[in-house]
Amino acid sequence: MNESDVADFLLAHPAFFERHAEVLGHIRLGNPHGGRAVSLPERQIAMFREKNGQLERRMGELVRYGHENDSHAVKFDRWSARLLATRHGADLPDAICDGLREIFDVPQAAVRLWGVDDTYAAHPAARFAGHDVARFTDGLGAPYCGANSGFAAAAWLAEGTDAPRTASIALVPLRAPHADSAHGAFGLLALGSPDPQRFHADLGTDFLARLGALAGAALSRMLAP
Structure with a gap:
């Protein structure tokens, strides 16, 4: 079996780790933010935190763009009123x-x-x-x-x-x-x-x-x- 076969098997059998929970405790992964190894659940939590941080930053950008658009709309209305007058x-x-x-x-x-x-x-x-x-x-x-x-x-x-x-x-x-x-x-x-x-x-x-x-x-x- 190659790596793709293993990945396909795990995706096709999501209950594998439920039947073999002890395997999770033995899997150690490199920590992207440091040198020490971490368990698979810890790595997943870190990944979720990173994705959540990205979503929060994206949401902050959307809110900022929304405020900028509101400001532009108010200014556009003022400018339009000046021309109409x-x-x-x-x-x-x-x-x-x-x-x-x-x-x-x-x-x-x-x-x-x-x-x-x-x-x-x-x-x-x-x-x-x-x-x-x-x-x-x-x-x-x-x-x-x-x-x-x-x-x-x-x-x-x-x-x-x-x-x-x-x-x-x-x-x-x-x-x-x-x-x-x-x-x-x-x-x-x-x-x-x-x-x-x-x-x-x-x-x-x-x-x-x-x-x-x-x-x-x-x-x-x-x-x-």
């Missing part, structure tokens, strides 16, 4: 960016729009972003997060401030409600931070996409008919 379209870009900085503690935020109504042609947010930026944004199917590798949007974040260099950046395409998700972008929301890990490449983008959807819906008021 903004009566004039010209005030929306500042309401969006100021809200992100104040409510979500985002160090840097800026918006650029194109195709706006003539009423808003002189608005700072409507300053020409460049055809390359417009094409890049139109091709974004989801927000981008990662290191600032010389994006043009990083220059917007530093305008009029003494903020340190943007190390990490999030770029969120803005589209009108019901627009083609693969095209039809009319603006770009840029978020930045001097912390290279704030918007790291492995960061989930679902929440950023929600921010972009709401910002896009609000800012669509500024578009040309």
Whole structure:
């Protein structure tokens, strides 16, 4: 018999150790946490404790994630209320960016729009972003997060401030409600931070996409008919 045969036999005959309880007292196993040998029941107890510790740590992580999600939901509601309370379209870009900085503690935020109504042609947010930026944004199917590798949007974040260099950046395409998700972008929301890990490449983008959807819906008021 080989080891697999022995394991299969014990699994197929769970009452073996009930009929031969004395065998348990003679089986000695190495202790993974020390040099001394322990009995099979002691080893099983240690394994159960380790698994229980892993489950407790996992449960702690889930609880922490739940608290973080609750906090994000509260902040999202506050930010949404601020946008809904903004009566004039010209005030929306500042309401969006100021809200992100104040409510979500985002160090840097800026918006650029194109195709706006003539009423808003002189608005700072409507300053020409460049055809390359417009094409890049139109091709974004989801927000981008990662290191600032010389994006043009990083220059917007530093305008009029003494903020340190943007190390990490999030770029969120803005589209009108019901627009083609693969095209039809009319603006770009840029978020930045001097912390290279704030918007790291492995960061989930679902929440950023929600921010972009709401910002896009609000800012669509500024578009040309």
